[in-house]
Amino acid sequence: MANGTGAPVAYINARLVDPVAGSDQLGSLLVGADGKIADWGPSLFSSGAPWGIETVDCQRHCLAPGIVDLRVHTGEPGEEHKETLDTAGQAAAAGGITSMCILPDTDPPFDDASLIEFVHRRSRQVRLSKMYAYGALTMDLLGEQIAEMGLLGEAGAVAFTDADRPLDNAQIMRRALYYAKTFGALIVHLPQEPTLSAGHMNSGELATRLGLSGNHRLAEAIMLERDLRLVEMTGARYHASKISTEDGVDVMRRAKARGLNVTCDTAPHYFALNESAVGEYRTFAKVVPPLRSETDRRAVVEGLKDGTIDCIVSDHRPQDVESKRLPFAQAQPGVVGLETLLPVSLELYHNRHMSLPAIWQRLASTPARLFGLPGGRFDKGAPADLVLFDPDVAWVVDPEQFSSKTGNTAFDERPTQGRALMTIVDGRVIYRDTKRWLPAG
Amino acid sequence: MTTRPPIPGMPRHLLGIEGLTVATIAALLDLSETYIDTSRSLVKKRDLLAGRTVINLFFENSTRTRTSFEVAAKRLGADVVNMEVQTSSTRKGETLLDTAMTLNAMLPDALVVRHQDSGAVNLLAQKVNCAVVNGGDGQHEHPTQALLDALTIRRRKGKLQGLTVAICGDVLHSRVARSNIHLLNTMGARVRVVAPATLMPTEIERLGVEPHFSMKSGLKDADIVMMLRLQTERMSGSFVPTVSEYFHFFGLDAEKLRVAKPDVLVMHPGPMNRGVEIDSAVADDLQRSVIHEQVEMGVAVRMACLDALVGDRRNFDIRIAEGGR
Numbered sequence: 174m175a176n177g178t179g180a181p182v183a184y185i186n187a188r189l190v191d192p193v194a195g196s197d198q199l200g201s202l203l204v205g206a207d208g209k210i211a212d213w214g215p216s217l218f219s220s221g222a223p224w225g226i227e228t229v230d231c232q233r234h235c236l237a238p239g240i241v242d243l244r245v246h247t248g249e250p251g252e253e254h255k256e257t258l259d260t261a262g263q264a265a266a267a268g269g270i271t272s273m274c275i276l277p278d279t280d281p282p283f284d285d286a287s288l289i290e291f292v293h294r295r296s297r298q299v300r301l302s303k304m305y306a307y308g309a310l311t312m313d314l315l316g317e318q319i320a321e322m323g324l325l326g327e328a329g330a331v332a333f334t335d336a337d338r339p340l341d342n343a344q345i346m347r348r349a350l351y352y353a354k355t356f357g358a359l360i361v362h363l364p365q366e367p368t369l370s371a372g373h374m375n376s377g378e379l380a381t382r383l384g385l386s387g388n389h390r391l392a393e394a395i396m397l398e399r400d401l402r403l404v405e406m407t408g409a410r411y412h413a414s415k416i417s418t419e420d421g422v423d424v425m426r427r428a429k430a431r432g433l434n435v436t437c438d439t440a441p442h443y444f445a446l447n448e449s450a451v452g453e454y455r456t457f458a459k460v461v462p463p464l465r466s467e468t469d470r471r472a473v474v475e476g477l478k479d480g481t482i483d484c485i486v487s488d489h490r491p492q493d494v495e496s497k498r499l500p501f502a503q504a505q506p507g508v509v510g511l512e513t514l515l516p517v518s519l520e521l522y523h524n525r526h527m528s529l530p531a532i533w534q535r536l537a538s539t540p541a542r543l544f545g546l547p548g549g550r551f552d553k554g555a556p557a558d559l560v561l562f563d564p565d566v567a568w569v570v571d572p573e574q575f576s577s578k579t580g581n582t583a584f585d586e587r588p589t590q591g592r593a594l595m596t597i598v599d600g601r602v603i604y605r606d607t608k609r610w611l612p613a614g
Numbered sequence: 615m616t617t618r619p620p621i622p623g624m625p626r627h628l629l630g631i632e633g634l635t636v637a638t639i640a641a642l643l644d645l646s647e648t649y650i651d652t653s654r655s656l657v658k659k660r661d662l663l664a665g666r667t668v669i670n671l672f673f674e675n676s677t678r679t680r681t682s683f684e685v686a687a688k689r690l691g692a693d694v695v696n697m698e699v700q701t702s703s704t705r706k707g708e709t710l711l712d713t714a715m716t717l718n719a720m721l722p723d724a725l726v727v728r729h730q731d732s733g734a735v736n737l738l739a740q741k742v743n744c745a746v747v748n749g750g751d752g753q754h755e756h757p758t759q760a761l762l763d764a765l766t767i768r769r770r771k772g773k774l775q776g777l778t779v780a781i782c783g784d785v786l787h788s789r790v791a792r793s794n795i796h797l798l799n800t801m802g803a804r805v806r807v808v809a810p811a812t813l814m815p816t817e818i819e820r821l822g823v824e825p826h827f828s829m830k831s832g833l834k835d836a837d838i839v840m841m842l843r844l845q846t847e848r849m850s851g852s853f854v855p856t857v858s859e860y861f862h863f864f865g866l867d868a869e870k871l872r873v874a875k876p877d878v879l880v881m882h883p884g885p886m887n888r889g890v891e892i893d894s895a896v897a898d899d900l901q902r903s904v905i906h907e908q909v910e911m912g913v914a915v916r917m918a919c920l921d922a923l924v925g926d927r928r929n930f931d932i933r934i935a936e937g938g939r
Contacts, residue, residue, distance in 0.1 A: 312855065319812075319852055321859040348852045351811035355827045355863075407811070
């Protein structure tokens with residue numbers, strides 16, 4: 174069994190999805206005894222299965238680098254009733270995610286190096302998907318005083334962010350960017366102008382009908398423009414989170430055309446849903462930033478297609494029933510996403526917007542490269558962090574079946590296609606869909 | 615009146631280092647050397663400035679610099695008056711010029727001025743007839759500090775030219791850094807500045823220095839390491855997150871000093887924040903730390919500057935020519 178006994182394993186008859194080479198072809202992949210990729214390619218083992226080592230026949234399912242999810246909220250420490258690192262690890266494994274970056278908005282927040290070490294220690298205990306931690310951008314995420322980016326970085330913080338809290342003070346943002354530049358650190362920011370984004374859903378006809386206060390779509394472009402000017406001034410590394418509007422995509426597209434070295438991400442709910450998902454006050458569709466109009470959704474899809482948007486993140490944010498079963502305005506925002514990231518992203522493939530390697534660039538290779546994480550690509554000597562998935566298998570999203578502690582998904586009862594059959598970290602199988610995948614051997 | 619050789623190109627006021635020539639700086643340092651001997655004698659007092667009046671006008675709290683100027687002027691035989699002016703920030707401009715005119719009417723020979731605003735000393739110098747020495751203005755210049763640093767280095771290393779000097783810490787808010795950059799560049803030293811990017815002034819490289827964001831690269835093979843004081847009010851603000859982080863990355867300790875040359879000199883303009891920008895073991899290392907020597911050189915340099923400005927009739931004659939009394 175490929176369960177981490179330390180013996181090499183050959184995955185044969187697999188549809189290899191290579192995001193870096195952009196190829197999608199049948200072939201084999203050999204995982205060495207050290208848990209690293211030893212070799213792969215269309216011609217490997219083409220003359221037959223190797224003799225003497227364990228072989229897994231992938232039955233022409235897709236084998237790709239495991240997903241690297243840059244945006245995961247958990248409840249540990251502070252809100253363990255919503256999610257622990259154990260349950261997040263299980264949900265990630267079931268979703269084909271092999272690495273995830275934990276956001277710092279816990280209680281206490283990750284503004285102290287010991288909490289970064291805590292996440293690493295728990296990651297080794299949980300031994301499922303690899304967990305990395307963001308450092309706080311400002312102390313207590315209050316946007317007033319720069320956090321100890323140097324010490325947090327030495328402890329292993331992969332990037333710096335105040336999670337879902339935008340930093341509205343331009344002077345502090347400027348200094349934070351300068352300070353980050355001192356250490357070559359990456360700043361991740363949710364570009365939302367706070368005074369324009371105080372409402373509860375996208376401002377527009379639906380908000381008017383429902384009588385909910387609006388969050389203006391320009392809140393994103395305005396803050397993004399400011400950030401990009403500051404980035405140009407400081408020369409710091411910057412990544413914008415959760416691009417959700419047509420204007421936001423335009424701003425990023427122009428910045429990249431101008432040669433600015435900036436990147437951004439979006440989440441499945443921004444390219445698969447629009448504001449109508451709020452329907453009759455469905456609090457499970459309340460997210461930050463809010464779901465936007467259909468025009469915006471299409472623009473996000475275009476942004477993903479042409480590479481303006483670099484990454485897809487789950488934006489996993491568990492909320493218990495008590496936080497959601499409230500009047501819309503009072504309900505906490507956020508949806509769980511670890512277990513729907515892969516199937517909802519595959520809608521881009523089924524709808525013929527993008528090829529599998531292009532999607533996997535956004536899901537695995539680019540996120541890993543931006544954050545300097547191992548994995549995310551097929552490379553000799555790279556860790557064997559892999560996902561075997563069937564892109565076509567049809568299923569209906571049912572939060573009862575989630576490994577996550579809470580079921581606040583915006584995709585409840587959505588018919589989807591594709592799911593992870595097996596998730597592998599450092600050559601070790603951490604998840605197997607026993608209902609759908611019983612490999613011969 | 616005096617037997618000393620003239621200082622070539624000595625301006626009427628000493629407002630800053632920027633613009634001084636190699637010859638002027640070298641001559642001031644040479645003159646300072648003679649006053650080291652004076653200060654080290656049993657009888658330290660000379661009568662070179664006997665009958666002259668020097669007013670120390672300090673708009674910003676200072677003990678060390680003011681005392682140093684006072685000792686320097688007294689050793690030259692001048693009469694010294696100290697004025698510490700507490701200003702209300704709203705009336706600064708008016709108060710400054712009014713004070714200047716009032717003091718000017720008392721016909722001093724030299725005014726030593728420190729002010730919290732950059733350019734305030736230049737403004738004051740335009741309104742008075744006597745010589746003005748800048749004792750530090752805002753974040754602009756502190757010329758006597760740069761001269762005393764240069765004198766300390768020259769005495770230890772025998773030269774300034776070709777030395778690699780790393781100026782480290784809060785460069786953004788430091789007048790000491792600016793004066794030193796001008797002086798060291800003029801004298802042919804290679805100057806690096808080392809600071810977190812938040813404390814690095816914009817386009818500092820245009821001043822002819824090499825910016826570094828890490829002590830490791832900035833101190834590599836340095837002959838001189840000049841530490842700057844981190845002002846308390848900058849520590850827990852948005853410039854630097856915390857003292858502990860600042861010390862970890864930018865505080866000078868033996869470990870960081872290891873990449874510098876073995877005979878590196880450690881300097882600090884004082885007062886030091888031990889455990890913030892400098893570790894006690896380094897500050898008190900008699901082999902490398904010249905921090906106390908800097909203080910001694912300070913008196914000699916200030917004697918030389920006062921001598922150069924008012925030791926002869928020059929300034930007095932200019933005043934007469936201008937119609938002043």
